[in-house]
Amino acid sequence: MLTFQFLSTVRLGIKSLMLHKLRSALTMLGIIFGVCSVIAMLAIGEGASYEAQEAIKKLGSNNILLRSLKPPEQARQQGSGASRGMQLKYGLTYEDGARLHSTIPGVLRVLPMRIIRENVRFGRNEIPCQVIGTLPFYTEVTGAGVVSGRFLAHMDEQHQENVCVITTGLARRLFPNQNPLQHAVKIDAFYYRVVGIVQERSQPEQRSQAGKMEGQPLDNNVYISLNTSRTRFGDVLIRRSAGSFEAEEVQLHQITVQMRDLAAVETADPQIKTLLSRFHDQNDYEIIVPLQLLRQAEQTKRIFNIVLGSIAAISLLVGGIGIMNIMLATVTERTREIGVRRALGAKRRDITMQFLVETVVLSVGGGIIGVCVGVVTPVVVSQLTTMRTIVTLWSVLVAFGISGAVGIVFGLYPATAAAKLDPIEALRHE
Amino acid sequence: MPAESAIIRIEAVEKRYQLGDEVEVRALRGVDLEVSAGSYLAIMGPSGSGKSTLLNLLGCLDRPSAGRYFLGGEDVSQMPDDALSEARGRKIGFIFQSYNLIAQLTVIENIQVPLLYQGKDLRAYHDHCLKLAELVGLGDRLHHRPNQLSGGQQQRVAVARSLVNDPLMILADEPTGNLDSKTGQEVLDLIDRLNQGGKTIILVTHDDRVASRAHRIIHMKDGLIDREVVMRPPPGRTPTSAN
Numbered sequence: 081m082l083t084f085q086f087l088s089t090v091r092l093g094i095k096s097l098m099l100h101k102l103r104s105a106l107t108m109l110g111i112i113f114g115v116c117s118v119i120a121m122l123a124i125g126e127g128a129s130y131e132a133q134e135a136i137k138k139l140g141s142n143n144i145l146l147r148s149l150k151p152p153e154q155a156r157q158q159g160s161g162a163s164r165g166m167q168l169k170y171g172l173t174y175e176d177g178a179r180l181h182s183t184i185p186g187v188l189r190v191l192p193m194r195i196i197r198e199n200v201r202f203g204r205n206e207i208p209c210q211v212i213g214t215l216p217f218y219t220e221v222t223g224a225g226v227v228s229g230r231f232l233a234h235m236d237e238q239h240q241e242n243v244c245v246i247t248t249g250l251a252r253r254l255f256p257n258q259n260p261l262q263h264a265v266k267i268d269a270f271y272y273r274v275v276g277i278v279q280e281r282s283q284p285e286q287r288s289q290a291g292k293m294e295g296q297p298l299d300n301n302v303y304i305s306l307n308t309s310r311t312r313f314g315d316v317l318i319r320r321s322a323g324s325f326e327a328e329e330v331q332l333h334q335i336t337v338q339m340r341d342l343a344a345v346e347t348a349d350p351q352i353k354t355l356l357s358r359f360h361d362q363n364d365y366e367i368i369v370p371l372q373l374l375r376q377a378e379q380t381k382r383i384f385n386i387v388l389g390s391i392a393a394i395s396l397l398v399g400g401i402g403i404m405n406i407m408l409a410t411v412t413e414r415t416r417e418i419g420v421r422r423a424l425g426a427k428r429r430d431i432t433m434q435f436l437v438e439t440v441v442l443s444v445g446g447g448i449i450g451v452c453v454g455v456v457t458p459v460v461v462s463q464l465t466t467m468r469t470i471v472t473l474w475s476v477l478v479a480f481g482i483s484g485a486v487g488i489v490f491g492l493y494p495a496t497a498a499a500k501l502d503p504i505e506a507l508r509h510e
Numbered sequence: 511m512p513a514e515s516a517i518i519r520i521e522a523v524e525k526r527y528q529l530g531d532e533v534e535v536r537a538l539r540g541v542d543l544e545v546s547a548g549s550y551l552a553i554m555g556p557s558g559s560g561k562s563t564l565l566n567l568l569g570c571l572d573r574p575s576a577g578r579y580f581l582g583g584e585d586v587s588q589m590p591d592d593a594l595s596e597a598r599g600r601k602i603g604f605i606f607q608s609y610n611l612i613a614q615l616t617v618i619e620n621i622q623v624p625l626l627y628q629g630k631d632l633r634a635y636h637d638h639c640l641k642l643a644e645l646v647g648l649g650d651r652l653h654h655r656p657n658q659l660s661g662g663q664q665q666r667v668a669v670a671r672s673l674v675n676d677p678l679m680i681l682a683d684e685p686t687g688n689l690d691s692k693t694g695q696e697v698l699d700l701i702d703r704l705n706q707g708g709k710t711i712i713l714v715t716h717d718d719r720v721a722s723r724a725h726r727i728i729h730m731k732d733g734l735i736d737r738e739v740v741m742r743p744p745p746g747r748t749p750t751s752a753n
Binding site: 084085088092095096098099416417419420421422423424425426427428429430503504507 | 571600606631
């Protein structure tokens with residue numbers, strides 16, 4: 081019985097709104113835009129932070145990354161660089177790796193890497209690559225997966241074998257039409273047999289030589305064993321460029337420290353700093369803790385969401401004020417109807433209900449349309465731009481819920497104003 | 511209900527309005543009135559005589575400042591707002607000068623409105639409402655909107671609406687005021703027939719010819735009943751149906 085009465089109130093509300101179609105549609109528009117912008121903005125924010133978080137997660141949240149950095153110019157002149165003339169010595173050393181392993185509690189593995197930029201040749205193909213000297217457990221630490229063949233083995237390390245593993249991207253480019261396995265590629269002056277192909281989860285070193293790598297293809301990697309790298313290339317790397325040459329001595333370009341668990345990552349971070357600062361008299365390395373980056377990214381995302389959400393909420397608020405304005409006008413316009421209804425037995429709460437339902441129908445109707453438009457908008461944005469967008473269920477629910485709440489909050493005042501009218505006055509109203 | 515039982519009894523009813531700080535208007539200054547079931551009463555009087563105030567009180571739209579009002583044996587003089595609404599909905603049928611149909615509803619829906627506020631299931635009353643529409647001669651216009659009807663037709667919908675909750679009495683406030691004389695006659699004939707069918711009618715008018723249809727006319731002046739004319743005795747219950 082009650083639900084029937086409620087349904088007929090809703091039906092009546094829709095009828096009354098249909099009496100002024102344009103007015104109702106325009107009023108709804110405010111809510112539609114509000115809801116739509118809440119959903120779209122949150123979707124864009126979500127998408128942006130998702131990409132950042134994915135990039136960080138790929139580094140491995142249990143890992144701590146140490147990277148060699150070329151010290152800044154001034155420090156170089158005063159420091160050890162100047163005394164050695166043209167040859168610059170900096171960066172992480174083999175000893176650093178050993179010390180990390182033996183002194184920091186909670187360390188699972190220490191993965192050293194030498195990253196040398198060289199051209200890799202096969203037949204007529206020649207591709208600039210990163211030649212990475214590393215240890216067999218590289219795949220376990222970085223999560224790279226072996227696609228075919230095998231990764232480097234301990235035997236390769238011990239015997240300084242001339243074997244290499246290449247990434248899928250490089251395999252595609254260097255061997256367009258054949259299986260790379262068992263072929264040999266030429267790097268510098270030596271030939272290396274390809275024994276495996278791996279799929280990278282992340283780039284081990286995207287800016288190996290202090291920002292000189294921009295614009296390079298990112299997954300052209302060749303892996304050789306650390307010992308091989310050391311004997312074939314030496315520790316001094318010489319680079320020639322337009323009339324000048326640069327020599328630098330870097331033992332390791334990167335050390336990835338894999339910790340036992342997340343808690344160990346937290347405690348190890350300051351310990352590593354202290355340890356390294358004791359053996360490095362210049363600032364020639366950086367420590368990257370993906371876990372902390374992830375936290376920062378989450379924090380940024382939260383602020384981002386709050387800012388975007390509030391902007392969108394303001395538009396919802398404006399929509400709500402629009403609704404209230406129209407409903408106040410409607411109440412004045414329908415004063416006579418209110419008087420008649422009161423005379424025919426309507427109680428105050430019946431009148432309140434009638435106008436409240438009308439407002440909620442407006443705002444929820446606007447909410448439903450807004451949700452539809454709001455779900456489509458991010459898709460269109462993704463299509464037109466390269467921005468990634470993610471529509472989350474909670475943002476839809478929140479936007480829809482707010483639109484309903486807006487209807488109730490902004491409808492309450494006009495509805496009670498309508499109910500408060502004196503029936504005699506209302507009947508006399510022209 | 512026996513013909514002689516008073517469905518309306520008003521005892522020394524006063525109504526005072528406060529205008530500004532000092533000025534007090536006494537719209538009614540102690541009115542006594544009894545109306546028995548089945549009677550046809552006309553209230554006349556110049557504007558400012560307290561005629562409208564009396565009508566508002568009789569219609570439970572207002573409460574008296576002093577005195578008592580018994581409607582169908584129930585004291586409604588100091589009822590709270592919700593109870594008054596309830597009393598209006600159950601006991602009184604209104605017919606207004608300007609019809610006052612609800613614009614967004616059809617004929618049949620307009621007739622149903624009073625039922626809505628009684629919490630009644632409209633589906634159960636559908637046939638009842640249909641009969642009323644036919645009674646007022648609008649059985650073929652059920653789904654028309656008020657703006658598609660003539661004034662006379664609209665007023666006849668209002669008559670049907672006033673009957674839907676089977677009220678104790680029908681209050682008609684200048685029911686022909688907005689109609690030309692011919693359609694006015696038709697509406698008055700309809701009201702006559704309702705009275706013949708046993709309905710108690712109270713009609714407010716300043717038109718002597720309209721009032722002449724009533725059995726009893728009271729003239730208001732300065733907030734009091736000035737004089738009362740009994741045209742003819744209340745009829746015995748004739749078996750003629752409203753149709």
